[in-house]
Amino acid sequence: MRFTLLILGCFFSAFAFAGIYKCTDANGNTEYRASPCQIGRDNVEINIKTGTATNLDDRNKQQNLEQKDEQVELEKQKLEQEQLVKRQVEINLEAISESSKNQMLIKNNPDKFSAYAIPPYVPEKLPVLVKAYQARLADIERLRRQAAEKALATNQCIRVESDELNSKSTKDELTFLINCSSGKSFYFNERALIK
Numbered sequence: 001m002r003f004t005l006l007i008l009g010c011f012f013s014a015f016a017f018a019g020i021y022k023c024t025d026a027n028g029n030t031e032y033r034a035s036p037c038q039i040g041r042d043n044v045e046i047n048i049k050t051g052t053a054t055n056l057d058d059r060n061k062q063q064n065l066e067q068k069d070e071q072v073e074l075e076k077q078k079l080e081q082e083q084l085v086k087r088q089v090e091i092n093l094e095a096i097s098e099s100s101k102n103q104m105l106i107k108n109n110p111d112k113f114s115a116y117a118i119p120p121y122v123p124e125k126l127p128v129l130v131k132a133y134q135a136r137l138a139d140i141e142r143l144r145r146q147a148a149e150k151a152l153a154t155n156q157c158i159r160v161e162s163d164e165l166n167s168k169s170t171k172d173e174l175t176f177l178i179n180c181s182s183g184k185s186f187y188f189n190e191r192a193l194i195k
Contacts, residue, residue, distance in 0.1 A: 112160065
């Protein structure tokens, strides 16, 4: 007798942890089961311990909506990332073009520029400072050329030895340092170069 009660107790406690499912068909007929309802019936799980009921169909719909929202968000992030990569490729190509102009200027004016006065910033090997402004790489290369020409125009710089982006730069305004063979140095910010 004890053994039978023990088995029945185990059975009912296992049944209680599993919960009961209330299944209602289209005609309003209700059936209680130990397993989830078949498709096409309202599927409500009743927790015997707490007395709460959860509509599994509503929960599944909500989960499906959440999954769709997550999928839309992932697609949006993927598209944004692709656009960022595409834009960076365009920036890099512009920067290479501006750098070529710098190198042509140096080649055509060896008396005004040392061979390494404006070394190209290679997009894949940018110095830490330049990397912080990578989105403006083409502007940096163009403004380096303008800064070098502005230094030469002062007549206090006979020959440009180096022309680099300077740590005084901010996201709102880039600054460049030009060192001349005469020992004179010039700082030009973006505002002064655009005038």
